[in-house]
Amino acid sequence: MVSQGIYCPNKNAPNQITISDLPPDGVTVNFCVHQNLIQQPGSSVQGKLIAFAAGYKPTTATVKVDRPSLAPWIRALQWFVAILVPAALVGIFGAGSAWLTSSLTQRREQKTAFRKFKDDRWDDLADFFHTHLRNVLREYDDEQQFAKRIHLELLNRGYWASIPWKERDRIERFIRKQEASRMRSVLAALFLEWENDLLELHT
Amino acid sequence: MTPDDVLSAIYQLRTHPFSPSVGVDGQPLQDPFALPLNPSAEPRHTAYYYDLYDWSGSSQVGPLDPAQIVRRFPAPADLVNFGSLLTIIAGPEHSGRESLRNLLLHKIGQQTGLPLVINLVLEGGDRGQIVKQVAELFMLEYPNHFGMPTFDRLQQVFQTMTKTKVSGQSSCYANLFQFWRTQIQAFCNRPLVLSIGGKPDYNTWRVLYNSTRSLFSCLFVVTGDIASAKTCRETMQGDHVNVAVIVAPPLSEGEAMEYVRFRVSKERPTAIPSSIEPFTPAAISALYQRGPTATENLRWQIAFLNRTMRRALDDHLAALVGILKARGSLDRALLSPQEIEINATVVRRAREALNMGQ
Numbered sequence: 430m431v432s433q434g435i436y437c438p439n440k441n442a443p444n445q446i447t448i449s450d451l452p453p454d455g456v457t458v459n460f461c462v463h464q465n466l467i468q469q470p471g472s473s474v475q476g477k478l479i480a481f482a483a484g485y486k487p488t489t490a491t492v493k494v495d496r497p498s499l500a501p502w503i504r505a506l507q508w509f510v511a512i513l514v515p516a517a518l519v520g521i522f523g524a525g526s527a528w529l530t531s532s533l534t535q536r537r538e539q540k541t542a543f544r545k546f547k548d549d550r551w552d553d554l555a556d557f558f559h560t561h562l563r564n565v566l567r568e569y570d571d572e573q574q575f576a577k578r579i580h581l582e583l584l585n586r587g588y589w590a591s592i593p594w595k596e597r598d599r600i601e602r603f604i605r606k607q608e609a610s611r612m613r614s615v616l617a618a619l620f621l622e623w624e625n626d627l628l629e630l631h632t
Numbered sequence: 633m634t635p636d637d638v639l640s641a642i643y644q645l646r647t648h649p650f651s652p653s654v655g656v657d658g659q660p661l662q663d664p665f666a667l668p669l670n671p672s673a674e675p676r677h678t679a680y681y682y683d684l685y686d687w688s689g690s691s692q693v694g695p696l697d698p699a700q701i702v703r704r705f706p707a708p709a710d711l712v713n714f715g716s717l718l719t720i721i722a723g724p725e726h727s728g729r730e731s732l733r734n735l736l737l738h739k740i741g742q743q744t745g746l747p748l749v750i751n752l753v754l755e756g757g758d759r760g761q762i763v764k765q766v767a768e769l770f771m772l773e774y775p776n777h778f779g780m781p782t783f784d785r786l787q788q789v790f791q792t793m794t795k796t797k798v799s800g801q802s803s804c805y806a807n808l809f810q811f812w813r814t815q816i817q818a819f820c821n822r823p824l825v826l827s828i829g830g831k832p833d834y835n836t837w838r839v840l841y842n843s844t845r846s847l848f849s850c851l852f853v854v855t856g857d858i859a860s861a862k863t864c865r866e867t868m869q870g871d872h873v874n875v876a877v878i879v880a881p882p883l884s885e886g887e888a889m890e891y892v893r894f895r896v897s898k899e900r901p902t903a904i905p906s907s908i909e910p911f912t913p914a915a916i917s918a919l920y921q922r923g924p925t926a927t928e929n930l931r932w933q934i935a936f937l938n939r940t941m942r943r944a945l946d947d948h949l950a951a952l953v954g955i956l957k958a959r960g961s962l963d964r965a966l967l968s969p970q971e972i973e974i975n976a977t978v979v980r981r982a983r984e985a986l987n988m989g990q
Contacts (some may be wrong), residue, residue, distance in 0.1 A: 502781070552801050553835055556867045561834065564859035564866070586833070 451482070462494050492603035526567035539593040546591035546621070557586065566630055575630070576609035579616070592619060633957055641962045642952065642972065643910055648836035649895040650942035655679070665938045668698035668730035671738040681735060684887065684934060686727060689865055689877030693719060693736065701739045706874070708744045708823070708849075715874055716845040718817070719852040720837070722861035723880030726935030732880060733827065740823055740850060747825040747850070750910055752840075759839045760797055763804040766826065766844055767794070770812070780789050780819045786812065789948035790851055803842035810846040825850045832857035834864035841873070882931035885920040891937060892916060910948065911941065911973045918976035919983065947973045 448456055460478075467474050473495040479490045497504070547554060565582065568573040580600065583589040589597070596619055603612035617627045636653075639645040644823035655661035655676040662674070669677040678701065695705040706717055719736060721729040740747045749770050754762065767790055775783040793808035826848040828840065832855045841851055855861055858879055865875045874979040883891060889908065898905035908916075919940065920930045952971070959966045 487907070556863065560866050561859060561863040564862040568859060 460492075462498070466628055467494060467496040470496055472496055535593070536593065543593055543619075546588075547620070550588075553586075554588070554620065554623065557582075557588070558620060560625040562626070562630055572631070573604075573607045574607040576604055576612050579612075580604055633953055633962060635946070635961060638949050638952050638956065641734060641966050642967070644901065644904055645795055645896070645899045646901075648942065649899045650938050650945060652680075652726065652899065659703070662848055665935070665942070669726075670731075670734040671914060672734060672741055675738075676984070677740070678735070681731065682728075682783060682891055682934070684880065684883060684891070685732060686879040686881060689862065689879065690719070692717060692874055694876075694878060696735075701862045705739050705743070711849045711874075713869070716838070716841070716843075716849050716872040718841045718851045718853070718864075718868075719876045719878065720855065720861040720864060721880060721884060722858040723856050723876050724856055724882060724933055726933040727880040727882055728934050729854050730881040733854055736850075736852070737825065740825065744823045745821060747823045748773070749768055749818075749827050750848075751823045751827045753973040754828060754833065754836060756831050756833070758858045760804040761834055762836060763840065764794060765844045766840065767805065767808055770824075774816070774820075775915070776779065776824070777975050780818070781815050785815070789815065792962060801833060803839055806843045806846065807843050809848075813846045815864065816971055823850065824848045825852065827852045827854070829854050832860040834860045834867065836839055838863050841868070841875075845873075871972070882933045883932050883937065884929060885917060888919070888932060888937055889916050891934065892941060895941075910945070910972060915944065915974050915979040918979045941981065943980045943986055945986075947982055948978055 435466065448458075462474065473493055473505075475493045478490045478492050482488075482492075499507070534558070549623065562579065565578055566575060569578065578590075583592070592600075596615055599615050600612050603615065604607070613627055613630065617624045620627065635809045636647070639648060646658075651661070652661055653662045657676065661676060664674070664677050665678045669680055671677045672835060678698075679697055683696040685694065692706055693702075693704055694702050695704075704908070705713070711717060713844065719733075721732050723729045735747065737747055750766065750773055752762075752766055752769060771783065771786045771790055774786065789811055790808060793811065794805060797804070802811075824847055826844060826852065828842070835917070837853050853861070853864075861877045861879070865877045869877045892911055893906055893908045896908055896911070897904075919932060919937075922930060952967070955971060956966065958963055964972070
């Protein structure tokens, strides 16, 4: 297909094109309207395109050219602010809220399970904190080594799995950072019933 | 000229003090230190015990006494009147804890006849299941020694009694063992002993004791966890039960010196004053030199000392045989004091060779 064009820089520009050699499959006609013809954003011009061909009736097509009210990037920005940002905020808030709800539920469940564990194993825990850890302590001169041993004892006796995750992380962190007294404080807060026993454990 | 000739002629030793091939009666003996001592299998092993044990947690048993094996041990009537005895022997491996358990079993054997021992290795898990496991082990072992009651009868009781779980915080299926006790009383003339090893757990030991004490007159626990042993005793004291804790500690340098003196002197005629010859204090100190980062004094298990001293003396004897052959006579006067003694270098070399698996 052959392309031909009309350029209209102003109102007085030629507005007619003759196609002398029309191929059988037709021809594409491009036309360009100068912006001076549609100076106000949001306005438009309208006209007609008339095609004459020998032996045929003239064919008329109405053409309307709109000038967008704002620059495309402003429209894009408007769309972004008006639609995408609220949608993203709703999404983030929704996900955050779901995460928070799930974390709170999980934490509540862990604390409930931990309370039940303490009730079920009360006698074992009393022996552990009141007697056993004192006996273990006699084998140690070093506070940090003793803290590691407490961790190991909690693991070996199956108590560790019942401690809520948050406190587990804190205990492990304090052992890693060699802050035995802070580790013991976390344990004392968890096992408040044996707080005195725990706080008395010093090498 | 053999190493034994050198031991006899140069050091007046009847046999190798750390690998005796001759017993106290002068008869050949398999090396008693190759495995834990076991006087029930070889009565002459009683001569090779050394009292390294801490008896402070045991008012019922101990200390060792060559004449009567142990000075204190409950009479069979006491076990009936005051209940079964739980003896916990705690210490690291190769510290003499198995040997002591075997000695106490031998003592029971002397008092009331050869005990029927049920061995249980704890692996953790539900305490009710562990008690059932003991019942199953007993049920399988008992018919090998006694005709009545039969396995079928024991099993019938077991199935009836364990249909529903009867357990509290401190015992499980105690009725089963009580019932078995009454069933076997007329037929079983041997003391029943439960020996427990494996994973240390003072609560499980307590549950096992409370559940099975009507059947087993003695329970032994052999453990590496000294703290758990002490906890078990302290937490059971309130129940007024018979619990003894004996600790088998590794030996300090001074204690090792005393042990070497004891062992060497045991293999010499009594007329000769006790000494550690051919070993020197420096040879023993060589084992106790602390590394640059060590914060505590070293302690070694008795089996480690036996192995090291045996190797050091073997190497020393091999060298002496060569020297004396070259000099043509088995005469101490031909040797310099340095050649007679086992010094620190010999012990270090022996240790290195053992560490290399040679």
